[in-house]
Amino acid sequence: MKTKQKIDTVARDLSDEVHEANFIGAKMKSERRYAALGRDYADPDKLRETAGKIKQHTLEHLDQYLEQAEASFTRNGAKVHFAFDETAARQKVLDIMNEKGCKSMVKSKSMLTEEIHLLDFLEKSGKEVVETDLGEFILQIDGDHPSHIVTPIVHKNRRGIAKSFEREGLGEYNDDPETITRRARAHLRQKYLDADVGLTGANFVSAESGRIAIVTNEGNARFCMAANKVHIAMVGIEKIVPTDRDLALFLNLIGRSGTGQQLTVYNQFIGGPKRPEQPHGPEEMHIIFVDNRRTEVLASDCREILRCIRCGACLNVCPIYRQSGGHAYRSVYPGPVGAVLSPLLAGNRFPQLADLPKASSLCGACNEVCPVNIPIPDLLLRLRDKAKREGASEAMKGTPKLGMWATLCSQPSMWKTALTMGHTMNYIPTQLVPHPSAQSWQGTRKLPKFQGGDFRKWFKNRKKK
Amino acid sequence: MSLLHTPPNRPTSTSVQLMTTCLCDAFYADVAQATVEVLEFLGCDIELPEGQTCCGQPAFNAGDWESSRKVVRHMVKTFTGDKPVIVPSGSCAAMVFHGAPLAFEKEADLPEIQALANRTWELADFIVHGLGITEWPGKLKANMTFHRSCHLRGSRSPEAVATLFNSIEDLTVQPIDEVEQCCGFGGTFSVSFPNISEKMGELKIENLVACKPDIVGAADMGCMMHFGGMMDKRGLKTKRLHLAQILRDSLKNAGKI
Ligand code: SF4
Numbered sequence: 001m002k003t004k005q006k007i008d009t010v011a012r013d014l015s016d017e018v019h020e021a022n023f024i025g026a027k028m029k030s031e032r033r034y035a036a037l038g039r040d041y042a043d044p045d046k047l048r049e050t051a052g053k054i055k056q057h058t059l060e061h062l063d064q065y066l067e068q069a070e071a072s073f074t075r076n077g078a079k080v081h082f083a084f085d086e087t088a089a090r091q092k093v094l095d096i097m098n099e100k101g102c103k104s105m106v107k108s109k110s111m112l113t114e115e116i117h118l119l120d121f122l123e124k125s126g127k128e129v130v131e132t133d134l135g136e137f138i139l140q141i142d143g144d145h146p147s148h149i150v151t152p153i154v155h156k157n158r159r160g161i162a163k164s165f166e167r168e169g170l171g172e173y174n175d176d177p178e179t180i181t182r183r184a185r186a187h188l189r190q191k192y193l194d195a196d197v198g199l200t201g202a203n204f205v206s207a208e209s210g211r212i213a214i215v216t217n218e219g220n221a222r223f224c225m226a227a228n229k230v231h232i233a234m235v236g237i238e239k240i241v242p243t244d245r246d247l248a249l250f251l252n253l254i255g256r257s258g259t260g261q262q263l264t265v266y267n268q269f270i271g272g273p274k275r276p277e278q279p280h281g282p283e284e285m286h287i288i289f290v291d292n293r294r295t296e297v298l299a300s301d302c303r304e305i306l307r308c309i310r311c312g313a314c315l316n317v318c319p320i321y322r323q324s325g326g327h328a329y330r331s332v333y334p335g336p337v338g339a340v341l342s343p344l345l346a347g348n349r350f351p352q353l354a355d356l357p358k359a360s361s362l363c364g365a366c367n368e369v370c371p372v373n374i375p376i377p378d379l380l381l382r383l384r385d386k387a388k389r390e391g392a393s394e395a396m397k398g399t400p401k402l403g404m405w406a407t408l409c410s411q412p413s414m415w416k417t418a419l420t421m422g423h424t425m426n427y428i429p430t431q432l433v434p435h436p437s438a439q440s441w442q443g444t445r446k447l448p449k450f451q452g453g454d455f456r457k458w459f460k461n462r463k464k465k
Numbered sequence: 466m467s468l469l470h471t472p473p474n475r476p477t478s479t480s481v482q483l484m485t486t487c488l489c490d491a492f493y494a495d496v497a498q499a500t501v502e503v504l505e506f507l508g509c510d511i512e513l514p515e516g517q518t519c520c521g522q523p524a525f526n527a528g529d530w531e532s533s534r535k536v537v538r539h540m541v542k543t544f545t546g547d548k549p550v551i552v553p554s555g556s557c558a559a560m561v562f563h564g565a566p567l568a569f570e571k572e573a574d575l576p577e578i579q580a581l582a583n584r585t586w587e588l589a590d591f592i593v594h595g596l597g598i599t600e601w602p603g604k605l606k607a608n609m610t611f612h613r614s615c616h617l618r619g620s621r622s623p624e625a626v627a628t629l630f631n632s633i634e635d636l637t638v639q640p641i642d643e644v645e646q647c648c649g650f651g652g653t654f655s656v657s658f659p660n661i662s663e664k665m666g667e668l669k670i671e672n673l674v675a676c677k678p679d680i681v682g683a684a685d686m687g688c689m690m691h692f693g694g695m696m697d698k699r700g701l702k703t704k705r706l707h708l709a710q711i712l713r714d715s716l717k718n719a720g721k722i
Contacts, residue, residue, distance in 0.1 A: 001659045012660040027643075034645075319647050319668075323661045359658065361651025361665070362526055363615035368645065378567060384528025385568075395528065398657040402524040406532035409487075410539040412516035419491060444663045445694030454494035455485060459501065459513055 001443060004398035007320065007359040010328035018155050022147070022325040025154035030316040032260020033369065040262065051253055052373035055307035058207075058240055059298060065207040065240045066289065072210025076272030078285040086116035089290045093118060093199070093232060094125055096286055100230055102127075102196035106188075108214070108221035109133035110201030111149055111310060112236050112290060115332045115345070130191045132220040134184050141168050147326030149333060150258045150312035155325050188220070198224035198282070202235045203309065204250055208243040211271040212287070215254060215264035222268055231273070231282035237289050238306040250309060253371040258311040297344045302379045305340045307372040314366035314376060320359050329356060336366035340379045354392035357383035358399070419452030471620040472562055472583045476549055477595035479509045484544070484552040484561075484585075487519035488686045496686055499709035500553040500588060506713075506722055507596060516543040520552075521568075522560040527653040530568045537565045541577050549595060550585045553709050555685045556616035558587035587617070589684060589708055593625035603715025604634040607679040611638055612669065612692070614685035615647050626684060626708060633715045641672045650691035666695045674703055684708040 146152030274281030315335030649665025
């Protein structure tokens with residue numbers, strides 16, 4: 001069907017294979033998530049509300065908690081840096097590597113590094129960087145991008161992956177998942193041993209103890225710091241929670257909401273470099289807090305989106321994401337969270353992404369599953385209003401104008417006339433109705449019969465009886 | 466702000482105002498009529514404000530809040546007084562008690578908008594939680610499936626619908642797969658995103674008719690117009706009834722009206 005909206009075009013043209021992979025991946029996880037939360041907690045909604053309140057409270061006092069976190073990390077012997085934007089964040093990583101004479105890096109999965117295009121930058125600066133999350137590793141060898149924030153290669157199938165491995169000299173074609181994993185593991189093992197620096201993200205940061213919490217299912221984050229001289233943790237400033245005790249709640253929620261696991265397989269808590277009595281571990285730990293427009297988002301009327309813990313539940317349950325896949329969102333964060341966050345993080349490129357908030361039927365499924373209870377539909381609506389006020393053309397494409405309609409709806413006499421006149425519609429074949437909305441509707445749906453005014457007439461006569 | 470929670474402590478009374486909704490006004494006269502018959506069976510005295518048009522939702526969802534506010538202001542002028550306002554549609558009700566206050570957040574007349582929001586009820590919610598009816602004295606021999614419209618999320622309506630249906634004699638409601646999935650309407654969404662909307666509708670229909678029900682029900686004519694229109698186009702003849710029609714028909718069958 002003809003369409004002007006980019007996401008709708010992608011959904012229409014998506015190959016069956018990718019569509020099916022996206023669809024099955026998302027459906028399976030949302031089913032597991034519903035089961036896991038419902039089975040383990042009598043009142044999951046209460047839990048989501050509490051978690052949302054903790055995050056909101058933290059955001060409202062973010063300056064204080066950041067200061068506290070800085071002090072705690074410093075006490076632990078870690079070095080704390082603040083990067084205002086992506087340029088500063090990338091440069092900071094490069095500076096640390098250069099200072100320590102590091103040439104190669106192993107990194108574990110982090111959406112923030114995608115956001116600031118760290119990999120490209122470091123490679124252009126002559127450093128070797130290897131992704132160690134299996135999914136990210138596959139994306140790296142394919143020159144591809146994540147299409148999901150938790151399962152970055154949800155759009156791929158094992159036949160394609162096996163071909164990529166063959167191409168990269170990682171053994172003969174074999175699409176058995178276990179073989180693929182074993183080969184990746186053997187390949188990455190040497191990379192861990194050879195690297196000078198390991199980079200990770202952080203799922204949560206406790207301001208109280210100066211500890212980051214990292215959850216993975218592959219244990220690769222652990223290897224990224226174990227064998228190296230230097231560990232760099234790159235963290236969005238919104239990842240802070242007040243105390244260690246809060247981690248219990250969030251770790252319980254992130255696994256269940258993301259993948260339907262009660263707890264993610266590996267949970268790491270790191271508070272600083274190795275101490276003299278410890279035999280292994282990095283000699284230095286750097287933590288880089290990245291702003292990159294987050295304070296702008298905090299100042300906007302969509303600040304609740306910063307509560308997000310990147311669990312991916314809203315992607316899995318979102319009917320639009322299911323039909324279109326993550327790449328349709330043309331930005332790092334796809335799905336409902338991306339439709340809010342990406343245009344906000346885009347700064348003055350907002351108009352270019354202003355169509356993303358339109359890609360929702362506002363069904364509210366995202367809000368219903370979000371472990372931190374973000375009112376995503378409300379935020380999408382606010383962004384639509386902003387796009388309209390600012391005249392962002394991407395957002396207007398394909399949307400009927402409603403000014404005339406509003407006038408009609410504020411004048412009862414006009415409204416009633418329209419209702420009666422509308423009856424003539426029943427005698428015109430709908431194909432002839434010159435409105436584009438009627439055109440696109442009648443392709444796949446039949447419009448109901450017009451009965452304007454019938455009810456009012458019935459109601460009046462009934463009263464007269 | 467969180468889930469679309471219905472306002473607490475809404476006034477209840479058998480003296481009510483009816484918000485027909487523009488869809489029933491223009492296309493679904495019998496749904497509005499059934500709403501009246503059901504409410505009158507319950508002893509309600511119904512006032513139908515003449516000047517009513519639409520709740521403003523199409524423009525609100527499309528991001529044209531200025532146009533939407535124009536319509537909402539008209540609605541507030543039309544529904545005066547303090548009687549409960551009953552709406553036979555989950556999404557129009559949610560527009561009044563959730564959407565409108567959002568669109569008026571920074572406006573001076575927010576209190577008036579809020580006042581209307583605070584007395585607005587979706588039909589099933591009103592019957593069960595407003596009037597305290599927990600047994601529906603109807604009878605309907607049918608196997609049905611029910612589309613849980615998205616805008617019933619967070620309100621107490623789904624629970625109210627279940628209470629009413631479960632007590633209708635001979636009526637069985639079959640659960641459907643992926644009940645949380647939207648039918649793909651979303652007002653102007655279905656016009657701007659026609660391909661995704663159609664795929665969503667197909668999925669919804671598949672799930673709704675999987676068990677070959679006699680009736681497919683919904684509490685929102687917006688959804689019904691969408692997936693019903695698709696069913697018509699595909700020649701699927703399964704009967705479709707709005708919540709109000711099911712309640713009314715079951716009363717007729719039981720000889721109560
Ligand atoms: S918005 Fe909520 S559901 Fe979506 S990824 Fe973030 S925390 Fe998870």
